[in-house]
Amino acid sequence: MHEEPEVAVLRFGHRPGRDDRMTTHVGLTARALGADRVLLPDNAGQSAETIRDITDRFGGPFEVELREDQKAVVRDWEGTVVHLTMYGERVQDVESEVREAHADEPLLIVVGGEKVPWELYERAEFNVGVTNQPHSEVAGLAVFLDRLFDGRELDREWADADRQVLPQATGKKVVDADDEA
Amino acid sequence: MHEEPEVAVLRFGHRPGRDDRMTTHVGLTARALGADRVLLPDNAGQSAETIRDITDRFGGPFEVELREDQKAVVRDWEGTVVHLTMYGERVQDVESEVREAHADEPLLIVVGGEKVPWELYERAEFNVGVTNQPHSEVAGLAVFLDRLFDGRELDREWADADRQVLPQATGKKVVDADDEA
Numbered sequence: 065m066h067e068e069p070e071v072a073v074l075r076f077g078h079r080p081g082r083d084d085r086m087t088t089h090v091g092l093t094a095r096a097l098g099a100d101r102v103l104l105p106d107n108a109g110q111s112a113e114t115i116r117d118i119t120d121r122f123g124g125p126f127e128v129e130l131r132e133d134q135k136a137v138v139r140d141w142e143g144t145v146v147h148l149t150m151y152g153e154r155v156q157d158v159e160s161e162v163r164e165a166h167a168d169e170p171l172l173i174v175v176g177g178e179k180v181p182w183e184l185y186e187r188a189e190f191n192v193g194v195t196n197q198p199h200s201e202v203a204g205l206a207v208f209l210d211r212l213f214d215g216r217e218l219d220r221e222w223a224d225a226d227r228q229v230l231p232q233a234t235g236k237k238v239v240d241a242d243d244e245a
Numbered sequence: 246m247h248e249e250p251e252v253a254v255l256r257f258g259h260r261p262g263r264d265d266r267m268t269t270h271v272g273l274t275a276r277a278l279g280a281d282r283v284l285l286p287d288n289a290g291q292s293a294e295t296i297r298d299i300t301d302r303f304g305g306p307f308e309v310e311l312r313e314d315q316k317a318v319v320r321d322w323e324g325t326v327v328h329l330t331m332y333g334e335r336v337q338d339v340e341s342e343v344r345e346a347h348a349d350e351p352l353l354i355v356v357g358g359e360k361v362p363w364e365l366y367e368r369a370e371f372n373v374g375v376t377n378q379p380h381s382e383v384a385g386l387a388v389f390l391d392r393l394f395d396g397r398e399l400d401r402e403w404a405d406a407d408r409q410v411l412p413q414a415t416g417k418k419v420v421d422a423d424d425e426a
Contacts, residue, residue, distance in 0.1 A: 089384065095380070152412060155399065196411070196412055197277040197410075200273055200274050200387070203273075206383075206388050215337060218337050233333075233372060
């Protein structure tokens with residue numbers, strides 16, 4: 065987020081068709097919960113389009129990149145790499161250490177899709193489990209970001225939005241972003 | 246969780262095929278992050294099977310129910326109803342009030358799939374937005390549960406598991422649940 069070292073989310077692997085919705089949700093979750101950028105495999109063009117469309121309508125800044133060199137991005141990342149995996153260390157045990165690392169340098173969060181290579185476990189400074197139970201890469205990413213930013217991401221403001229949802233106890237209220245109350 | 250009023254998650258609506266994976270992830274996230282039970286529409290049998298299979302292998306207690314009377318379940322719920330929606334009040338503003346309600350009585354968390362009816366907004370004691378941005382019902386549920394339980398869910402223990410993942414800084418370690426270190 066604004067004035068902090070970058071947080072990027074890399075979706076590792078994507079099967080077109082089968083994974084479209086999960087990959088889209090990874091990207092939208094990254095955007096909504098404070099990451100600056102998502103890196104998708106180059107065969108995930110449809111997900112990229114959806115995420116960009118949401119960013120155009122609801123605001124940014126948020127970047128979406130399609131990359132064919134995912135392994136190289138991870139290997140050459142200049143900063144800290146966190147790999148989210150149910151086999152990793154418990155998030156509650158390592159989150160403060162990750163937060164300290166992020167205070168100093170950019171953070172890359174790798175979210176597995178298809179089977180991730182062994183090198184990824186070795187390259188990552190942190191292999192982190194949001195529980196050691198099988199559930200959802202989207203859920204793991206969401207909890208991890210909320211804890212990384214300590215809730216600050218919920219107060220972020222959005223630039224260049226066309227529309228804005230105003231919180232309501234009952235019902236729906238959407239306004240032009242300029243009309244913000 | 247154990248010795249607290251029940252937390253159930255209801256997945257509202259399901260389109261077989263298209264929604265299978267999202268509905269499965271809603272159920273697995275509910276299980277992993279401390280809910281006691283998930284209620285799925287009766288056309289989501291495949292998701293129910295996957296969630297039960299995971300519970301058999303990795304432990305419980307966790308219940309999966311297929312219900313054809315979703316509207317009635319919500320209407321007649323004896324306790325507090327929370328509806329997660331991007332149009333709702335900000336989670337950071339209402340979470341302590343929800344926590345207090347849950348200290349006294351069972352909580353039903355409704356996660357929208359297809360379009361939810363207006364009555365649901367009116368029936369719910371709380372319409373809650375995990376951000377007022379479009380992202381993922383799985384992500385919203387995950388952050389909501391982590392905040393509801395204040396992280397306690399990460400320390401829960403699992404009964405009747407066949408296998409257990411032991412947290413590792415690098416690599417994967419899965420043991421028979423009886424061999425727990």
